[in-house]
Amino acid sequence: MTQKKTEIRIPLFSAQDRDNLRWLWSKYLKKKAPWLLVVMLMVLVQGLVYQQFLSLTESGLRVIFDAGAINDLIQVCAVVFFLFAVRGLMAYLVPRITIRISNQAVFEMRRDLVSHMMSLDLAYFERTKSGEIMQRLVGQTQSLGAFVGQSTANAVRDAVTVVIVSGYLIYKNPILFTTAVVVLPFIIWVMNYVAWRVKKGQIEAEKAIGNYMNGIEETVNGMRTVKISNQEPMEESRLLEGTRSIRDLQMRVQTTQALVMPTIDLSSAFVYVLVIGGGGYMVLNPNFDVDGAAIITFLLGMVMVFDPARLLAQYFGALNGQMVLLDRIRSLYQETPTIADAPAAVTDFDTSGDIVLSGVTFAYSPEQPLFDGLDMTFKGGQVSAIVGATGSGKTTILSLLSRLYDVKGGHITIGGTPIDKLKVNKLRSSFSVVAQDIVIFNNSIWENIRYVNPDATEAEVWQAAENAEIADFIRQRGDAPVGPKGAQLSGGQKQRIAIARAFLRDAPILLLDEATSALDQATEARIKSALDRLTKGKTTIIVAHRLSSVSDSDSIFVLESGKLVEQGKHDRLLKENGLYAQLYKAQKKGYDER
Numbered sequence: 361m362t363q364k365k366t367e368i369r370i371p372l373f374s375a376q377d378r379d380n381l382r383w384l385w386s387k388y389l390k391k392k393a394p395w396l397l398v399v400m401l402m403v404l405v406q407g408l409v410y411q412q413f414l415s416l417t418e419s420g421l422r423v424i425f426d427a428g429a430i431n432d433l434i435q436v437c438a439v440v441f442f443l444f445a446v447r448g449l450m451a452y453l454v455p456r457i458t459i460r461i462s463n464q465a466v467f468e469m470r471r472d473l474v475s476h477m478m479s480l481d482l483a484y485f486e487r488t489k490s491g492e493i494m495q496r497l498v499g500q501t502q503s504l505g506a507f508v509g510q511s512t513a514n515a516v517r518d519a520v521t522v523v524i525v526s527g528y529l530i531y532k533n534p535i536l537f538t539t540a541v542v543v544l545p546f547i548i549w550v551m552n553y554v555a556w557r558v559k560k561g562q563i564e565a566e567k568a569i570g571n572y573m574n575g576i577e578e579t580v581n582g583m584r585t586v587k588i589s590n591q592e593p594m595e596e597s598r599l600l601e602g603t604r605s606i607r608d609l610q611m612r613v614q615t616t617q618a619l620v621m622p623t624i625d626l627s628s629a630f631v632y633v634l635v636i637g638g639g640g641y642m643v644l645n646p647n648f649d650v651d652g653a654a655i656i657t658f659l660l661g662m663v664m665v666f667d668p669a670r671l672l673a674q675y676f677g678a679l680n681g682q683m684v685l686l687d688r689i690r691s692l693y694q695e696t697p698t699i700a701d702a703p704a705a706v707t708d709f710d711t712s713g714d715i716v717l718s719g720v721t722f723a724y725s726p727e728q729p730l731f732d733g734l735d736m737t738f739k740g741g742q743v744s745a746i747v748g749a750t751g752s753g754k755t756t757i758l759s760l761l762s763r764l765y766d767v768k769g770g771h772i773t774i775g776g777t778p779i780d781k782l783k784v785n786k787l788r789s790s791f792s793v794v795a796q797d798i799v800i801f802n803n804s805i806w807e808n809i810r811y812v813n814p815d816a817t818e819a820e821v822w823q824a825a826e827n828a829e830i831a832d833f834i835r836q837r838g839d840a841p842v843g844p845k846g847a848q849l850s851g852g853q854k855q856r857i858a859i860a861r862a863f864l865r866d867a868p869i870l871l872l873d874e875a876t877s878a879l880d881q882a883t884e885a886r887i888k889s890a891l892d893r894l895t896k897g898k899t900t901i902i903v904a905h906r907l908s909s910v911s912d913s914d915s916i917f918v919l920e921s922g923k924l925v926e927q928g929k930h931d932r933l934l935k936e937n938g939l940y941a942q943l944y945k946a947q948k949k950g951y952d953e954r
């Protein structure tokens with residue numbers, strides 16, 4: 361059975377579009393209303409100039425046809441020149457104002473987008489392509505800003521001109537004008553078709569551009585893997601495929617938009633013929649009180665209507681594409697953070713107290729539950745370790761403590777205070793974290809360390825660097841930036857920067873996730889003694905695969921598939937001969953065999 365292909369028509373100016381426009385107006389344009397009013401007045405003057413020009417032309421032509429006084433003709437010419445000078449002045453001032461308004465609106469939109477983006481949960485960034493975010497912050501805001509500024513002002517000017525000149529022509533010769541507008545339904549039909557196709561194409565084009573930008577980011581960031589796996593041709597063809605689909609979609613949008621001009625041109629040619637024919641008939645027929653000057657002026661008026669009408673039609677053709685951009689931009693604002701300060705959030709809590717997880721349930725996605733009633737207590741001021749197989753949920757526990765994600769059930773308390781009753785920034789500032797995925801910025805190592813505490817003194821930063829055994833390397837490299845994402849550094853150097861950050865931050869709770877896994881044993885041993893000094897008296901939670909590095913912890917928690925299966929000190933766990941003992945023996949055997 362063949363499936364009938366049904367095409368979903370995307371509504372033009374849907375309720376959503378109207379709502380988006382209202383939002384744009386109230387958020388970014390309303391406060392500029394006085395300036396917009398000035399623009400409107402100037403635009404009105406421009407339209408009136410055309411009407412006056414037509415009226416004066418008719419008088420001038422009569423002077424010529426009726427062999428009138430030359431002075432009258434000079435007077436008409438002088439006034440026409442003056443009127444166009446006024447129109448020229450307006451044409452200069454209007455863009456000056458609208459460019460200011462639109463660039464300011466783009467600036468405010470980007471500022472708000474960035475600020476809103478910063479408030480969003482980590483989960484948003486994990487499910488959204490970075491290409492899409494960049495596209496909103498860069499291209500879409502720019503394009504929309506330019507459109508609402510200059511293009512819309514021009515469109516209003518054109519609309520005013522069309523209305524005023526048409527009004528004048530109706531007043532002068534209603535019969536001829538009615539004859540001329542027979543083409544209107546045809547123009548409306550074409551415009552409707554164009555607008556719908558443009559909107560549909562623009563939605564697909566925006567998706568394609570987002571995918572393309574994301575592809576570039578992935579390829580550039582993963583160049584090491586690309587090269588080592590000889591996958592340059594594959595990446596090249598992936599990006600080529602992306603550009604190809606953008607080209608095809610843009611061509612489709614622009615080819616459709618290109619229908620506007622010939623439609624208007626054809627319609628105008630038809631109208632001119634009607635006006636010359638019908639107007640000529642009126643002049644020749646004594647039943648009509650119409651002379652040659654009136655018909656020439658009428659024809660001139662029609663030319664003056666069609667030119668702005670053509671631009672106006674183009675504007676409406678593009679407008680639907682812009683509605684798509686507006687919707688994309690607004691959708692980012694509509695993302696709401698779930699991890700935020702509770703209404704009566706407190707700032708004071710006992711950072712040295714126990715960290716308790718009670719009946720914690722959590723899942724990254726409903727299909728894959730991770731914790732289902734997890735109970736754990738990390739004693740305040742002590743060193744606890746979490747061990748277990750890869751994927752058992754160790755890092756997730758650290759993420760839940762700092763509210764990078766919120767628990768789905770149960771609760772976590774620090775010193776007796778539930779963490780969701782604390783101000784989020786206060787909670788997070790109580791942690792020094794050395795994470796598995798270390799983020800390094802393209803700056804000097806020194807600046808990278810200072811990042812976690814911009815108010816630190818120079819001596820404090822150096823002390824932290826000394827503690828993390830990276831100071832000599834800083835002296836060697838000086839202020840040289842370390843490349844995007846720290847590409848010019850080794851894994852161990854990045855890890856030492858992260859450890860230096862933890863020293864510099866010196867927060868009351870330490871979370872160390874595989875903090876020394878990339879270090880050679882000699883460096884690890886040296887850093888370990890410094891870390892021991894750092895962790896002294898602080899609640900410390902260490903996640904480690906190398907069990908020998910956590911064997912002296914006050915308490916060791918053993919996780920298996922999101923469940924706490926064992927807990928205790930190293931010796932006791934060995935005696936119990938459970939999972940920990942198995943893991944420990946397996947690792948020891950591995951070392952002994954080397």
Ligand SMILES: Nc1ncnc2c1ncn2[C@@H]1O[C@H](COP(=O)(O)OP(=O)(O)OP(=O)(O)O)[C@@H](O)[C@H]1O
Nearest residue numbers: 486724725730748749750751752753754755756757
């Ligand atoms: N951001 C995420 N979105 C969805 N699933 C995730 C995310 N982070 C981790 N997971 C999944 O949750 C589970 C636990 O991950 P977690 O990183 O906590 O494990 P881990 O014990 O720290 O592992 P490892 O020892 O390999 O670092 C894994 O199955 C992982 O695939």
